[in-house]
Amino acid sequence: MNPTKSQCPYCGVGCGLEVQPPAIPGKATNRDSRGNPIWQVRGDRAHPSSLGKVCVKGATVAESLDKNRLKYPMMRDSLDDKFRRVTWDEALDKIVNRIQTVRFTQGPDSICMYGSGQFQTEDYYVAQKLIKGALGTNNFDANSRLCMSSAVSAYIKSFGADGPPCSYNDLEETDFAFLIGTNTAECHPIIFNRLRVYHKKNKKVKMVVVDPRRTKTAEAADLHLAIKPGTDIDLLNGIAHLLMRWGYLDTVFMDECTAGFSEYAEVIEHYPPELVARKCGIRLDDLETVARWWGESGRVLSMWSMGINQSREGTGKARSLINLHLMTGNIGKPGAGPFSLTGQPNAMGGREAGGLAHILPGYRLVSNPQHRVEVEQFWGLKPGQISPYRGRSAWEMITGLETGEVGLLWIAATNPAVSMPDLERTKAALRKSPFTICQDAYFPTETANYAHVLLPAAQWGEKTGTMTNSERVVTLCEAFREPLRQAKPDWEIFAEVGRRLGFKEMFDFADSEAVRAELIELTRDRPCDMTGITYDRLREKGPIQWPCRDSNPDVSEERLYTNLQFHTADGRARFGAYHAKGLAELPEKDYPFVLTTGRLYGHWHTMTRTGRIDKIRKLHPEPFIEIHPRDAEKLGVEEGNLVIVRSRRGMARFPAKITKAITPGTVFVPMHWGALWANFAEANALTHPESCPESLQPELKACAVQLVPFTIEGLAEVEESDRVLVSN
Numbered sequence: 001m002n003p004t005k006s007q008c009p010y011c012g013v014g015c016g017l018e019v020q021p022p023a024i025p026g027k028a029t030n031r032d033s034r035g036n037p038i039w040q041v042r043g044d045r046a047h048p049s050s051l052g053k054v055c056v057k058g059a060t061v062a063e064s065l066d067k068n069r070l071k072y073p074m075m076r077d078s079l080d081d082k083f084r085r086v087t088w089d090e091a092l093d094k095i096v097n098r099i100q101t102v103r104f105t106q107g108p109d110s111i112c113m114y115g116s117g118q119f120q121t122e123d124y125y126v127a128q129k130l131i132k133g134a135l136g137t138n139n140f141d142a143n144s145r146l147c148m149s150s151a152v153s154a155y156i157k158s159f160g161a162d163g164p165p166c167s168y169n170d171l172e173e174t175d176f177a178f179l180i181g182t183n184t185a186e187c188h189p190i191i192f193n194r195l196r197v198y199h200k201k202n203k204k205v206k207m208v209v210v211d212p213r214r215t216k217t218a219e220a221a222d223l224h225l226a227i228k229p230g231t232d233i234d235l236l237n238g239i240a241h242l243l244m245r246w247g248y249l250d251t252v253f254m255d256e257c258t259a260g261f262s263e264y265a266e267v268i269e270h271y272p273p274e275l276v277a278r279k280c281g282i283r284l285d286d287l288e289t290v291a292r293w294w295g296e297s298g299r300v301l302s303m304w305s306m307g308i309n310q311s312r313e314g315t316g317k318a319r320s321l322i323n324l325h326l327m328t329g330n331i332g333k334p335g336a337g338p339f340s341l342t343g344q345p346n347a348m349g350g351r352e353a354g355g356l357a358h359i360l361p362g363y364r365l366v367s368n369p370q371h372r373v374e375v376e377q378f379w380g381l382k383p384g385q386i387s388p389y390r391g392r393s394a395w396e397m398i399t400g401l402e403t404g405e406v407g408l409l410w411i412a413a414t415n416p417a418v419s420m421p422d423l424e425r426t427k428a429a430l431r432k433s434p435f436t437i438c439q440d441a442y443f444p445t446e447t448a449n450y451a452h453v454l455l456p457a458a459q460w461g462e463k464t465g466t467m468t469n470s471e472r473v474v475t476l477c478e479a480f481r482e483p484l485r486q487a488k489p490d491w492e493i494f495a496e497v498g499r500r501l502g503f504k505e506m507f508d509f510a511d512s513e514a515v516r517a518e519l520i521e522l523t524r525d526r527p528c529d530m531t532g533i534t535y536d537r538l539r540e541k542g543p544i545q546w547p548c549r550d551s552n553p554d555v556s557e558e559r560l561y562t563n564l565q566f567h568t569a570d571g572r573a574r575f576g577a578y579h580a581k582g583l584a585e586l587p588e589k590d591y592p593f594v595l596t597t598g599r600l601y602g603h604w605h606t607m608t609r610t611g612r613i614d615k616i617r618k619l620h621p622e623p624f625i626e627i628h629p630r631d632a633e634k635l636g637v638e639e640g641n642l643v644i645v646r647s648r649r650g651m652a653r654f655p656a657k658i659t660k661a662i663t664p665g666t667v668f669v670p671m672h673w674g675a676l677w678a679n680f681a682e683a684n685a686l687t688h689p690e691s692c693p694e695s696l697q698p699e700l701k702a703c704a705v706q707l708v709p710f711t712i713e714g715l716a717e718v719e720e721s722d723r724v725l726v727s728n
């Protein structure tokens with residue numbers, strides 16, 4: 001029996017999987033630790049992105065298929081009531097009724113949808129058509145806003161269009177890998193293994209990792225720069241300063257293919273190496289070594305993820321990194337380029353389909369009148385139906401609930417009651433929501449507590465659709481089983497609501513193949529042209545990288561910008577000049593530590609799937625806080641002691657893990673655990689929502705905290721100071 005081909009539904013590496021049923025004639029049935037039969041999953045050797053490799057998440061994904069599933073629609077009138085089971089008709093009637101009421105009383109901009117990089121591209125597309133097209137509001141945002149919207153913003157501003165320009169093959173063709181703000185070894189393990197093997201074999205190839213923690217990624221590097229949190233732009237401008245001082249500039253490339261250097265040159269003048277080394281807390285000779293390696297390498301590949309993006313200056317950080325590539329001509333050739341590694345499995349598909357509040361399908365912008373007209377005409381809408389205003393970002397949906405401007409919130413395939421910043425404030429806003437729909441494959445989740453209607457979604461393997469990974473490779477993920485009980489694919493739910501709202505023709509899709517056929521037409525002649533990537537061709541050829549045009553479907557572009565023409569009006573890439581601002585919340589007397597948050601190898605996001613997989617729970621049984629031995633000694637904390645961590649917004653407590661992997665003055669907490677999985681261990685109870693003004697991505701990576709050993713006296717002290725804080 002031929003296995004079903006798919007893509008792993010966890011991270012943006014997008015490894016290929018092959019799936020077979022639990023029972024295959026003549027073979028032993030695969031079973032979980034409780035003896036239940038489970039589908040058999042292995043890496044797809046024919047997948048170009050992963051060549052048959054998978055990590056523990058991909059290998060165990062089938063174990064989550066039947067656990068804690070939402071099986072049928074449920075409703076309740078108020079959050080104090082219990083859910084009651086209802087039919088799909090009752091649930092959809094209620095939703096349509098409510099949408100119409102809000103639309104005509106408060107206006108369409110009071111309706112919001114918060115979606116997910118777990119969507120397939122077809123789900124994303126139909127959601128855009130419903131919210132931005134039929135309803136006429138751009139209030140669709142996705143959890144990608146919290147993950148990589150700074151990368152989107154940086155690519156658009158530097159190159160004139162979004163889209164990571166590199167391919168995974170560049171990992172094995174580079175002379176110098178510069179990783180900043182990314183724990184690739186744990187968060188994107190399969191591509192990191194590729195880089196690690198290549199690096200080990202090729203002694204001349206250098207690898208630098210910039211991270212305040214000595215992560216597993218940092219351990220593999222030739223040089224680890226443990227910069228102080230928030231000093232990334234100082235470092236990048238300092239490297240640029242040295243590249244300029246030492247004459248490592250590709251002046252031909254800069255003259256012919258870029259603009260804006262003189263303003264940038266004025267900025268980097270202010271970042272001499274002595275000052276930068278001091279501000280970053282690193283050695284001067286290490287800074288010089290990195291600049292020299294960058295300048296002397298013919299092919300430089302940089303990689304980044306949340307450590308750069310989740311910052312109030314996330315766009316500035318990513319653009320400052322891109323600037324180094326523009327100075328040295330490191331783009332559009334093998335082994336070189338600025339490579340944003342996406343977190344979610346289909347954050348890239350979301351970008352293609354217009355799945356953020358400021359974009360439209362086909363890498364178009366809400367703010368561009370021509371782009372709006374193109375989409376309106378394609379969708380058969382009246383002129384002006386698509387709003388010229390960007391919609392609410394994820395965090396602005398929360399503040400809209402606080403002010404009463406949001407009258408209906410539809411959350412799908414994501415868990416904001418764990419992943420949003422300032423969680424107590426988020427939860428209070430969700431409690432105020434007049435009407436919240438929560439559409440998910442799983443139940444319970446932390447967010448379901450705040451829903452009025454629960455809609456059961458089909459999950460990975462129960463619907464056919466496409467996903468795009470970080471290197472722009474599109475994989476067809478075929479359904480290999482029926483949706484559980486009454487669950488339906490997300491796109492079908494959105495289409496049914498569209499039809500019930502009266503937009504019958506707009507949402508008359510026979511199947512997901514028809515949805516993709518429509519979407520790819522909207523990418524024609526756009527930077528992400530996917531007209532050559534149909535279901536038929538994906539079934540025939542396997543995964544395909546875009547751009548891939550139907551005029552020449554056997555040709556994909558492995559790298560963008562090989563012709564050194566960018567998507568700006570004059571074809572030139574833009575330097576972005578940014579001074580460092582540092583952290584939004586600096587440590588001070590009452591909150592003397594910087595808390596940084598991150599992910600672990602085995603767990604995914606808010607553990608909705610991985611929390612139910614025995615092997616992964618054994619791997620990471622409980623949350624923890626990493627503290628440097630010197631800080632632990634001052635606090636009187638020993639390994640395993642509970643520590644109360646408090647910020648200006650909330651409190652949590654974790655067992656201490658004392659390690660030199662973290663620098664003194666900084667502590668680390670994993671972001672995965674929500675209220676379902678541990679008591680008082682929510683990292684985001686502590687974080688703040690201050691965001692990058694260009695990307696609207698919150699600074700989830702850092703905030704100021706105080707630590708108190710968990711003793712009865714310590715707890716009393718914390719409670720007393722909380723009381724004073726509240727009464728003030």
Ligand code: SF4
Binds near residue numbers: 050053056057059191
């Ligand atoms: S590296 Fe990412 S995509 Fe690949 S198997 Fe692991 S979680 Fe899945």
